[in-house]
Amino acid sequence: MNIAAVSHRSTIEYCYASDKDTVTVTILTDKDVSQAFLIWGDPFIHELMRTPEWHGEKIEMRILAELKNHYLWAVSVRPKYKRLRYYFELVSGGQHYVVCENKICPIEENEAASMACYKYAWINSSDIIAPPEWVKRTVWYQIMPDRFCRSKDSPLGQKFRAWGDFSNPGWNDLYGENLKGITERLGYLKELGISGVYLTPIFRSNTNHKYNTFDYWEIDPDFGTEEDIRELVDTAHSLGIRVMLDAVFNHCGSEFFACRDVFEKGADSPYYDWFFINSEDFRDRRFSTEDGRFFSFSFWAGMPKLNTNHPEVVRYFCELCTYWVKDWKIDGIRFDVGDEVSHTFIRTLHDTLKSINPDVFLLGEIWTDAISWLGGREYDSVMNYPLPGCINDFFAHPAQSFSDFIYALNYCRTMYPEQTTEVLFNFLDTHDTPRVGSISSSEDEVLQKLALLMTLPGSPCIYYGTEIAMKGNRSPYNRSTMPWSKIERGMYDAFMQKVAALIRLRHTRKDFISNDIEYIRHRNHPRLLHYQKSGTVDIYLNAEKEPCRIDRDGNILFRNHYADRLLQPEGILILEANGLTQT
Numbered sequence: 261m262n263i264a265a266v267s268h269r270s271t272i273e274y275c276y277a278s279d280k281d282t283v284t285v286t287i288l289t290d291k292d293v294s295q296a297f298l299i300w301g302d303p304f305i306h307e308l309m310r311t312p313e314w315h316g317e318k319i320e321m322r323i324l325a326e327l328k329n330h331y332l333w334a335v336s337v338r339p340k341y342k343r344l345r346y347y348f349e350l351v352s353g354g355q356h357y358v359v360c361e362n363k364i365c366p367i368e369e370n371e372a373a374s375m376a377c378y379k380y381a382w383i384n385s386s387d388i389i390a391p392p393e394w395v396k397r398t399v400w401y402q403i404m405p406d407r408f409c410r411s412k413d414s415p416l417g418q419k420f421r422a423w424g425d426f427s428n429p430g431w432n433d434l435y436g437e438n439l440k441g442i443t444e445r446l447g448y449l450k451e452l453g454i455s456g457v458y459l460t461p462i463f464r465s466n467t468n469h470k471y472n473t474f475d476y477w478e479i480d481p482d483f484g485t486e487e488d489i490r491e492l493v494d495t496a497h498s499l500g501i502r503v504m505l506d507a508v509f510n511h512c513g514s515e516f517f518a519c520r521d522v523f524e525k526g527a528d529s530p531y532y533d534w535f536f537i538n539s540e541d542f543r544d545r546r547f548s549t550e551d552g553r554f555f556s557f558s559f560w561a562g563m564p565k566l567n568t569n570h571p572e573v574v575r576y577f578c579e580l581c582t583y584w585v586k587d588w589k590i591d592g593i594r595f596d597v598g599d600e601v602s603h604t605f606i607r608t609l610h611d612t613l614k615s616i617n618p619d620v621f622l623l624g625e626i627w628t629d630a631i632s633w634l635g636g637r638e639y640d641s642v643m644n645y646p647l648p649g650c651i652n653d654f655f656a657h658p659a660q661s662f663s664d665f666i667y668a669l670n671y672c673r674t675m676y677p678e679q680t681t682e683v684l685f686n687f688l689d690t691h692d693t694p695r696v697g698s699i700s701s702s703e704d705e706v707l708q709k710l711a712l713l714m715t716l717p718g719s720p721c722i723y724y725g726t727e728i729a730m731k732g733n734r735s736p737y738n739r740s741t742m743p744w745s746k747i748e749r750g751m752y753d754a755f756m757q758k759v760a761a762l763i764r765l766r767h768t769r770k771d772f773i774s775n776d777i778e779y780i781r782h783r784n785h786p787r788l789l790h791y792q793k794s795g796t797v798d799i800y801l802n803a804e805k806e807p808c809r810i811d812r813d814g815n816i817l818f819r820n821h822y823a824d825r826l827l828q829p830e831g832i833l834i835l836e837a838n839g840l841t842q843t
Contacts (some may be wrong), residue, residue, distance in 0.1 A: 261352035263364050265290035265330060267346070270361075270378040272635055274675045277388045278336055283344050283380050284333040284385045284678065286324060287359070293770055295351040296333040303345035303379060313372055316346060320800070325670035340736050344380040391640035392619040395592075395683040396455040396773055398502060399714075399763050400721035401449055404691055405459060405483050406434060406468045407741045408724050409441035409769035424743060426529040429736045434468050435740070437478070439488035445496050445540045452727055452756070453763030456502040456719075458594060460691060462489065465513050469691070469739075471596060472513035473562050476580050493589055504592030504621065505584060509577050510600045511557040511565045519564055534573050535564050557597065568605035577605070578612045585616050598624030598639065606638040623685055634680050644684040644718060648670045651688065651709055652699055655803060659787040673717065678775055689726060697729040705829035707820055708801045711758060711832050712789075714766040715799050717775040727759045728752040758820060765817055771796045783806075787829075792837060800833040807831075 263780050267288040268274045278284045285298055301316035302308075324334035334350045337344070348359035349367065356367040362376040410423055438827065439462065454786055461470035464480045479486055493503050512519055518531035523543050526532070536555035557563040584590040593613075595601065606624075613620050624630060624639035626648045650668030654660050673681055688696040688709050700706045706729045713720045719817035724730075725742055729752075732738035746752065766772045771794040780790045780798075788808050789801035797817065807826045814835040816822075821831030 261350060261355065261357055262290035262292055263357075266350070266359055266364060267360065268378070270380060272677065273631055275378070275380050277380075277383045278678065280383060280385055280388060281338050282336050283383065284334060284336045285321075285338060285344075285346065285380075286332055286674075287321070287348055287350075288330050288332050289331065289350060290352075291326075291331055292352045293331060293333075293350050294353075294815055296331075297349040297351075297805070298335050298337070298346055299349060300339075300344055300346035303343055303377075304341075313764060314345065314377070318349070321459045322685070325674045326666065327632050327663075327670055327674075328667040332670075336635040339380075339383070342383045345377045346379075346406070347375065347377045381798060387636055389634070389636040389677050389679045391679060392621050393681045394619065395501070395621050395641065395719050396717075397767070398648055399454055399766055400456040400504075400685070400719060401452075401454040402457050402461070402687070402690060402721055402723045403442060404469070404724065405439065405442065405462055406437045407739055408437050409445045409742060409744065410436045411440035411444060414438055414441070424741055424745070426737070426740045432467060432734060433736070434482060435741050436482070439484040439492050443488070443492045444470075446492075446495055446499055446501060450499045450501065451762050453767060454722070455500060455767070456504065456591070456721075457496060458504040458592070458721065459506060459522035461506045461508055461596075462499065466515070471487060471508050471512075471561075473508050474513045474515040475517070476577075478582075489588060497589065502591035502621075502625065504594055505590055506582065506596060507577075507593050508596045509566060509568060509605070510595075510597035511563040514562045514564065515572075516770065533570055536567055562830060565600070568601040571584060574605050574608050580607055581613055582616060585613055585620055590620070592621035592623060594623040594643075595639070596625050596634065597789050598642065599626040599628075599630065599756070601661070603633070603638065606842045610638055622685075629675060631676060634676055641685055641719070642678060642685045643690075644672060645688045646675070647684075647686050647716070648696075649695070649716075650689050651712055652696070655700065655705055655709065658787070658805075661759055662779070662789055663786070665789065669716070673727065673775070681717055681775055682773070683723055686713055687721040687723065688713055689723045689738070691739055693738070694734060695723070695730055695732040696726060697731040700729075700737075703729045704820065706829060707755070707758055707762075708832055710762055711801060711818070711834070713798065714762045715772050715791075715793060715834075717773065720766065721760075727756055729755060758818075761818055769797065769817075770794070796837050798833075798835055798837050800827055800831075802827045802829055802831045805829055 271582045274286045276284055296477035297318050297320055299316040299318050306314040319335055320331040321335040323331050325332045328821050350357045350359060358365055358367050358370040361378050362373045401481055414436055423435055462479055462483050463473050463477040464478045465472045472643040479489055496503050518534050521531050539553035542553045547561055548559045548561050549561050555565040622640045624633055624642045626642045627645040630642040655667045671787045696706055696709055732740055774794045776794045782788045785808050787803040792798050807828050810827050810833060812824055816835045818834040827833050
């Protein structure tokens with residue numbers, strides 16, 4: 261057995277409470293392991309039974325996921341007394357091995373007296389990861405407020421460009437979209453099937469993206485007023501649509517009151533320690549902070565980094581978010597650059613907001629492995645950036661087989677405890693990435709990717725315009741204005757109807773939401789994506805260059821380029837499971 265490939269620690273990556281009665285345990289091994297067993301029991305059971313040595317119950321584990329070089333094994337147990345002592349027995353080449361905290365050895369060489377077992381100390385209810393239940397049933401829609409819709413009653417100011425004119429776009433161009441415009445289009449979103457709206461920053465600043473916030477308490481005048489956001493939230497809620505705001509707390513804009521005071525008074529400012537200032541010449545107005553005179557977001561001097569370790573900074577933003585949640589009835593908050601703010605800050609904010617509304621959704625923008633922020637006391641979820649990476653890589657590289665894709669998907673699916681996986685914020689594109697329409701070979705390929713998005717576990721999000729396959733490869737081209745006149749003339753109806761049908765299935769079928777996935781390989785079609793959800797629905801996506809014959813009967817839930825049992829290239833077939841014939 262390849263002992264070096266075996267990995268387990270009794271930490272949240274491998275051992276966690278699934279609910280108040282259940283502990284899930286996983287272990288990573290090489291593929292030379294043919295069986296895995298968990299030996300488990302109460303750590304003090306031998307004292308209760310008056311026996312000299314501890315003995316546990318043996319239960320077989322299952323392969324939760326196959327990765328490129330590993331198996332991830334899993335089992336869930338229900339310890340009667342809320343605590344768990346355990347070790348593993350692995351079988352490889354007919355040989356049995358013991359895996360415990362201090363050694364891995366052939367079973368015949370094991371001495372129980374020298375064995376340090378793993379331990380899950382106690383199932384504390386406050387430690388159980390419990391994101392809001394509503395999130396996994398939500399289909400989100402991300403909106404950049406300056407680019408989505410201008411209210412029909414909005415006056416045209418000279419500073420606004422003509423709607424739809426994206427010739428020679430500039431970083432500071434404004435198009436005059438506003439909160440009232442979003443409110444007017446909520447019916448459009450409802451008809452599409454959207455049940456959650458995520459707004460990028462709406463607070464006062466001097467840019468179109470608003471990620472350099474000047475005043476966290478004031479809606480940017482270009483977008484409207486506080487009454488406008490209240491109306492938007494109330495109207496959305498009346499339609500069954502949740503609302504999530506973007507919180508930029510890692511850094512602020514240069515005109516934020518505390519930043520202005522520090523630049524005026526230097527070390528005499530009471531807000532001096534709200535920032536990370538490293539040099540006496542920090543007030544130099546150079547564009548970049550690569551000289552380190554103070555820390556900023558990505559070296560942008562106009563976005564000085566806030567010290568979220570400072571108690572007053574923590575208190576300020578806790579009061580702000582409390583206002584959003586209590587007075588505006590905001591359902592969720594997305595934290596920009598969520599891996600750079602302090603853990604102390606997020607824990608305090610989590611406890612504060614959950615005491616007001618336990619169902620408020622806290623989402624971190626983290627592009628890499630985020631397990632350190634997902635223990636149940638910080639973020640409920642993170643943006644699942646690895647997922648669009650593996651989806652787009654598969655479609656962009658014809659040499660990749662479905663097996664390669666399975667390994668990548670399983671990596672994304674097993675990074676976190678199952679409760680977190682169910683609410684991961686899944687997407688194909690955002691304001692920070694190329695639009696999926698630009699990196700796909702056709703609208704049919706975009707539709708295939710959307711079918712994946714709607715059938716994989718997690719909380720899917722559509723970037724505004726993806727429902728019409730809008731294009732834009734890089735910023736600012738991926739932030740163009742919605743072509744409402746073309747939409748209203750029906751130019752995108754055919755594509756939008758297919759997107760809406762996929763979203764409708766997401767809402768009406770529990771198996772679309774389920775984390776229970778079986779991947780089915782087809783020997784003669786290495787790029788035919790086929791997976792079954794909960795044993796009840798089959799999804800086929802043809803990424804090959806030739807048609808694939810699907811010898812299946814069943815109730816067709818969705819089809820695109822499928823007829824007479826032939827699934828054409830870039831085609832989709834979703835049907836209720838009713839037996840299976842390999843092809």
